[in-house]
Amino acid sequence: MITTRRRACALIGATATIGLPNLPFAQARLSYDLQPKPAGPGIWMIEGSTDYFSMDNGGAIVNCVLLQGDSGLIVIDTGPSRRFGEALAGVARTLDLRGVSAVVNTHHHPDHFFGNQVFATQPIHALGDTIRLAQDEGDGFADNMYRLLGDWMRGTEVVPPRNVLDGGEVTIDGRAFTVLPLSGHTAADMALLDQRSGLLIAGDLVFHDRAPTTPSADLAQWSAALDTLEATNAAAILPGHGPLDQAGASIAQTRAYLDWLNTTLRQSARDGLDMIEVMQLPLPERFAAMGAQPDEYQRSVSHLFPDIELAVLPRAN
Amino acid sequence: MLRPLLAALSLATAAAAADDVRTPLTDPLGSGMWSYHQKELLGDPLDIRFDDRVIVQGPANAEDTVNVPLLVDATAIGDVEEIRIFADYGPIPHILTYHPGQAAPKIALRFKIDQATAIRAAVRSADGAWHVGSTYIDAAGGGCTAASHAYASDDWEERLGMIHGQVWADTGRARMIVDHPMDTGLADGIPVFIIETLDISDTQGQPIARLDLHEPVNEDPAFTLYFEPDATPEALRITGRDNNGNDIDGLITVAGYNG
Numbered sequence: 299m300i301t302t303r304r305r306a307c308a309l310i311g312a313t314a315t316i317g318l319p320n321l322p323f324a325q326a327r328l329s330y331d332l333q334p335k336p337a338g339p340g341i342w343m344i345e346g347s348t349d350y351f352s353m354d355n356g357g358a359i360v361n362c363v364l365l366q367g368d369s370g371l372i373v374i375d376t377g378p379s380r381r382f383g384e385a386l387a388g389v390a391r392t393l394d395l396r397g398v399s400a401v402v403n404t405h406h407h408p409d410h411f412f413g414n415q416v417f418a419t420q421p422i423h424a425l426g427d428t429i430r431l432a433q434d435e436g437d438g439f440a441d442n443m444y445r446l447l448g449d450w451m452r453g454t455e456v457v458p459p460r461n462v463l464d465g466g467e468v469t470i471d472g473r474a475f476t477v478l479p480l481s482g483h484t485a486a487d488m489a490l491l492d493q494r495s496g497l498l499i500a501g502d503l504v505f506h507d508r509a510p511t512t513p514s515a516d517l518a519q520w521s522a523a524l525d526t527l528e529a530t531n532a533a534a535i536l537p538g539h540g541p542l543d544q545a546g547a548s549i550a551q552t553r554a555y556l557d558w559l560n561t562t563l564r565q566s567a568r569d570g571l572d573m574i575e576v577m578q579l580p581l582p583e584r585f586a587a588m589g590a591q592p593d594e595y596q597r598s599v600s601h602l603f604p605d606i607e608l609a610v611l612p613r614a615n
Numbered sequence: 616m617l618r619p620l621l622a623a624l625s626l627a628t629a630a631a632a633a634d635d636v637r638t639p640l641t642d643p644l645g646s647g648m649w650s651y652h653q654k655e656l657l658g659d660p661l662d663i664r665f666d667d668r669v670i671v672q673g674p675a676n677a678e679d680t681v682n683v684p685l686l687v688d689a690t691a692i693g694d695v696e697e698i699r700i701f702a703d704y705g706p707i708p709h710i711l712t713y714h715p716g717q718a719a720p721k722i723a724l725r726f727k728i729d730q731a732t733a734i735r736a737a738v739r740s741a742d743g744a745w746h747v748g749s750t751y752i753d754a755a756g757g758g759c760t761a762a763s764h765a766y767a768s769d770d771w772e773e774r775l776g777m778i779h780g781q782v783w784a785d786t787g788r789a790r791m792i793v794d795h796p797m798d799t800g801l802a803d804g805i806p807v808f809i810i811e812t813l814d815i816s817d818t819q820g821q822p823i824a825r826l827d828l829h830e831p832v833n834e835d836p837a838f839t840l841y842f843e844p845d846a847t848p849e850a851l852r853i854t855g856r857d858n859n860g861n862d863i864d865g866l867i868t869v870a871g872y873n874g
């Protein structure tokens with residue numbers, strides 16, 4: 299069924315392109331312009347937009363990292379589509395002619411691993427639970443991504459990571475990392491501390507000037523994960539979404555937002571508010587200024603409020 | 616996927632033949648299905664209009680297609696007999712009918728959406744006139760044809776009919792969540808299994824309001840009913856029955872109420 303829908307999308311996309319008077323322009327519009335930004339010695343980041351998935355950004359909303367390994371570049375997270383993965387591979391070849399030597403997926407959300415098929419001949423590492431979640435939920439995510447991004451997704455197939463990484467000291471293509479197996483943003487979130495530079499690659503456990511997303515979140519686990527990340531005293535933090543954080547403010551910012559979200563939703567349930575009323579609550583200025591607001595807050599109400607309400611309201615029989 | 620599509624197609628065909636309503640209206644959302652529902656779901660009333668005083672609020676996008684929140688407020692209409700809530704496009708359009716009785720003509724609910732569609736609240740006032748409000752909700756699809764989550768947990772039978780809820784006299788509201796799979800019958804091999812009616816009464820058994828639920832109401836139906844703050848009952852009895860004959864019975868109270 300999913301395959302059928304994807305084919306239908308591809309067909310619709312093809313028809314639309316043929317119908318457009320200016321074919322070269324239409325094709326040019328659907329290409330990712332990825333610029334590697336230095337993020338330390340032998341480290342580059344591709345910085346995503348802080349908006350939500352849209353036809354305008356093609357889903358390039360995620361941060362990807364390239365680190366110099368012994369035989370090529372180690373890529374952390376591969377973006378939302380095959381086409382993005384191809385652009386990422388192109389960027390890698392401009393930095394090191396040998397291209398990408400290994401891939402790591404921090405977690406199983408589609409914007410972090412749907413570029414994997416481009417790197418299918420390389421090892422693709424992830425936590426064991428991330429591999430299982432990508433296998434279980436990947437097709438459902440693909441359905442949704444085709445709906446949100448249309449022709450940007452053309453040809454994208456779900457390629458889950460294959461190589462299990464446990465926590466602890468790990469060497470990937472000659473480069474030493476401390477792997478932190480955590481959870482909270484999803485049931486399995488990996489953060490990596492690059493031992494050479496002290497850079498913490500936090501995945502989506504940390505957002506920076508961009509509202510955290512919660513479709514698979516457990517807020518209590520997430521808070522505990524932030525404690526662990528804080529204790530690394532990293533030299534700099536590369537968040538899953540938003541700019542590189544040299545000052546170490548992004549962990550506290552993520553924590554403050556999630557605490558506020560949890561408190562607000564619980565109090566709203568105690569006050570008997572309905573979901574629509576909760577969605578309409580005004581955001582404090584510092585959270586309203588984050589990227590993708592107030593939409594991301596409203597999505598979080600959808601994700602989190604039904605369970606919170608059941609926990610808060612008394613039994614009636 | 617196939618079944619709702621066919622249903623929508625056959626509805627669309629029917630719509631073409633249903634333009635001969637007694638009171639033609641211009642649908643502010645231009646969805647193409649309006650006159651069909653005007654005839655089939657509302658019985659082709661003579662006295663009917665789109666009315667901005669009926670406020671229908673939902674998210675622009677359904678983030679969770681099996682839990683779409685909706686708030687319908689017809690307090691500006693005054694004396695309301697019933698509110699029929701339905702989706703223009705859906706394998707089963709009718710979501711809920713609310714008879715507010717002693718409560719305010721305002722209700723919050725959640726429902727399952729199957730595709731992007733206009734959502735309507737048709738309000739019949741005491742003089743027999745219909746007033747219709749609308750909103751449009753975009754959606755990925757699949758909400759009505761997915762199996763309920765209930766059977767994923769092995770204690771669903773024990774939780775069947777469990778009610779959580781409370782009354783807030785100061786803000787004039789009562790909220791209730793009733794555990795129930797609310798299976799639409801559209802998922803393969805799973806028959807219709809829904810709560811059909813919930814009666815809301817005071818502790819003496821005097822009726823206050825009634826809800827007639829249909830298949831698209833969400834799994835674990837959740838409602839807020841509204842009252843004049845100074846006329847909010849301290850406790851509300853919720854009784855009902857599902858289509859398999861299971862009884863539902865609970866008492867929601869203001870915090871600290873000992874009646």
Ligand SMILES: [Zn+2]
Binds near residue numbers: 405483502511
């Ligand atoms: Zn994520």
